[in-house]
Amino acid sequence: MNGDPGEELVVDTGPLSHLAEAGWLGVLRSVAGARKVVVPDAVEYELRRGASTRPHLQQVLGTEWISRSALDTPSENAAFAHFSAFLVSGGRNIGEAAVLAYAQVHGATAVIDDGAARRAAKEAKVRYTGTLGLLCEAVRAGFLTLAMVSSVADHLMETEYRLPFGPGEFEKWAQENGAV
Amino acid sequence: MGLDRSSLAKIETGARRVTALELAQVAEALDERIEWFVEEAPPAIVSHRNVTDPGEPSPRIDREVELRARAVEFVSRHDPMLRKALDRLPVFSVPADKEEAEQLAHEARMLLGAEAEGPLKELGARVVRAGLVPFVADLGTESADAASVLLEAGAVAVVNGGLRVGRRRLSLAHELGHVLMADEYTVDWRIDGASTPDLREQLIDRFARALLLPESSFRDAWDRWLADKGARAAAVMAASCFRVDMSTLARRLLELEMVEGTQAAQVRTTRTTRADIVEHDLVVSDELGSGWLPRDYEAAVLRLFRSERVSGARALELLFGTWDAADLPELPQRNASAIWDFVS
Numbered sequence: 001m002n003g004d005p006g007e008e009l010v011v012d013t014g015p016l017s018h019l020a021e022a023g024w025l026g027v028l029r030s031v032a033g034a035r036k037v038v039v040p041d042a043v044e045y046e047l048r049r050g051a052s053t054r055p056h057l058q059q060v061l062g063t064e065w066i067s068r069s070a071l072d073t074p075s076e077n078a079a080f081a082h083f084s085a086f087l088v089s090g091g092r093n094i095g096e097a098a099v100l101a102y103a104q105v106h107g108a109t110a111v112i113d114d115g116a117a118r119r120a121a122k123e124a125k126v127r128y129t130g131t132l133g134l135l136c137e138a139v140r141a142g143f144l145t146l147a148m149v150s151s152v153a154d155h156l157m158e159t160e161y162r163l164p165f166g167p168g169e170f171e172k173w174a175q176e177n178g179a180v
Numbered sequence: 181m182g183l184d185r186s187s188l189a190k191i192e193t194g195a196r197r198v199t200a201l202e203l204a205q206v207a208e209a210l211d212e213r214i215e216w217f218v219e220e221a222p223p224a225i226v227s228h229r230n231v232t233d234p235g236e237p238s239p240r241i242d243r244e245v246e247l248r249a250r251a252v253e254f255v256s257r258h259d260p261m262l263r264k265a266l267d268r269l270p271v272f273s274v275p276a277d278k279e280e281a282e283q284l285a286h287e288a289r290m291l292l293g294a295e296a297e298g299p300l301k302e303l304g305a306r307v308v309r310a311g312l313v314p315f316v317a318d319l320g321t322e323s324a325d326a327a328s329v330l331l332e333a334g335a336v337a338v339v340n341g342g343l344r345v346g347r348r349r350l351s352l353a354h355e356l357g358h359v360l361m362a363d364e365y366t367v368d369w370r371i372d373g374a375s376t377p378d379l380r381e382q383l384i385d386r387f388a389r390a391l392l393l394p395e396s397s398f399r400d401a402w403d404r405w406l407a408d409k410g411a412r413a414a415a416v417m418a419a420s421c422f423r424v425d426m427s428t429l430a431r432r433l434l435e436l437e438m439v440e441g442t443q444a445a446q447v448r449t450t451r452t453t454r455a456d457i458v459e460h461d462l463v464v465s466d467e468l469g470s471g472w473l474p475r476d477y478e479a480a481v482l483r484l485f486r487s488e489r490v491s492g493a494r495a496l497e498l499l500f501g502t503w504d505a506a507d508l509p510e511l512p513q514r515n516a517s518a519i520w521d522f523v524s
Contacts, residue, residue: 041201071200077218080200084214085254089493094204096491097214101200115511116491118521129524136523161522162513179523 008108010038011066013046013057013095014160015111015131020056022152024135029065030143031134038108041070042080042098071098079104086120093117100126113160132156139180146171146180213250222249224329228365241324241338241367244317249329249336251498252313255480256333258489262480266334269311271362274380278435281383285390288360297397299422303349304468307337308476312359314352315500316341316468326351327367328358335359341470346425347371348468353388372428386435392424393432402438413460415447420462426450471502486511 009032016039019028028037039047044061051057060066071080079101087093096117103110103126110121110128121128129137135149153170157163165173174180190196198206207214220226225246232242256263270291275281289296292306300306304314311334318341325347328337337355339348351371358366361384370376372385401421405414419429430448433439439447457464478499485495485508492508 041199042204045201072197077198077200077203080203081215081218084204085494086489087491087494088204088214089491089497091204091208092493093491094201098200114491115488116494119488130522132522133524157519157522161519162511163519163522164513164516165519173519174523179520 007035008038008106009035009111010040010069010099010102010106010108011043011111012099012113012117013043013050014113015134016043016047016060017050017054017057018113018131018152018156019134020060021054024138024144025059025063027138027143028134031138031141035109037066038069038102039066040095040098040102041068043095044068046095069102071101073105076101076105082124083117083120087116100124103127113156115160115162130156130161132161136174136180139174146174216250221246222253222329222331224331224364225249228329239324239367240319241317241327241340244315244319244338245327245329245336245365248313248315248317248338248500249331251500252334252336252477253331255477255484255498256331259480259483261483262476263333265308265476266311266313266331268309269334269359272360274361275383275387278383278386281386282390282395284357284360285387285394288356288387288391289394297394300392300394301423301465302467303352303392304472305475307352307356308474310356310360311335312337312356313474313477314339314355314468315474316348316470316472318342318470324367324369325371326355327365328355328363329365330359330362339468341468344425345465345467345469346419346423346428349392349423350388350425350428352468353391354384356391357384357387372431389424389428389432389435392428393422395436398422398432399436399438402433409460411443411446412450413456415450416452416456417460417462419450419452420460423465423467473499473502482509485509 019025047057047061051061071077080097083097083100087097096112096114099110099112100117100121102108104124110126111130111134112118112121112128113130118128132153135144135153138144139146139149150168150171154165154167157165157170203214203217256266272284275284286296289300291310293309294300294306307314313334314337316339320342323340325343326337326339328335337352337359339351343351351368354368354371376382402414402418405417415426415429419426427448430444433447434444456462481495481498484490485492490498492505495508496503496505
């Protein structure tokens, strides 16, 4: 469950923000286990930009076990350009495009929540998961309980994932389906 | 832009590589797209650039054409329906004389799904059926009237939104002519200029007039209005009904030998007044107005957005800022079974 050394998780701004807001950055570290947790330069840039209004992002920036990686090889830049074509406009969504580019070039798992980014990952055969996927992994590994993640899961399903589940229904579903 | 001078110098000399974040920042500052740095432009745009004198400032319309050509290429690459429309673009041989230009206009009307005779309304929506995606860009009065470029499949035209409605339609009809004759890249500075020496341009102008003012129905309507209401009213009504400008109307009357030179000059200087609109019960149209996009193109972008092939921000950019975020449809809820994709 905790991954092989050499495997990497490359995380987008959104999931980092959700985890930090819930006070679960440590959980991310535990779930990652032997896997390296990476943040591309574009995500770091988005975190810095958002940190003045959302202080929990500052906490992510100060986390030393998250490695920073600047995408600068020709293959990384080509992959970044490829994903940008679907996602980026102006300065928006550059974090997602960078996460997908890193994951593609390095065979890492992208941690992304947005629907278009997940679709782009699927099309490009990039491995991906999201905030809820990580939380479920944490529950399975015993770092969190189902009850603890229930309200964050409900919120994610209602907003970002557009899943037809009401408050409290995730917990029920997970128990019935043995998903965690 | 966040890139200091010494970093820039190092990148320029190859002493250090440019990062993805810097690429994004440079693209934003230049108002270009990140993928433009690594992807080739459509071949017709590249060859056009290569023949443009390097010292010459690139006309603004070239940039507008490139923006739209790349957008259409992107959308059609991922939307099979738009691609199918673009694949329909046929190639005709270049007309040798005015009769052949008239004949080509007749065939083009069939291609556009229009009747052989009568006014040709909604030209912008119709040309998409022939594989030409038209756009309107406000370029002001000092810029070109229109331009067109062939893509790997289909073509794109840009019409200057600074023109009046009749001239915008004429310009698009003219670009349709270029595209049907497989002209790779054309910038038209003054369409239907009084005395263009270029025979090909003259024949394309003829094509455009014949497309908008098909001889038989135009002649019948003109004769009827002339007999009922006189020459001035006939001009006002013909221009409104066929949605052409007075100068195009005058030229068509002359070339079909329906009027003499002095009458044509009178038609050319006729101005439709507010009273004309009321008294002749004219319909005021704003075809190809500023912010207009072809419906088929908008639909293709919406399909990409709905299927989450592109983000909302990218969809709005592909719609060239003519839509607000609130105009985009709300994405539907997923099926409950989709939850498995999110928990693993």
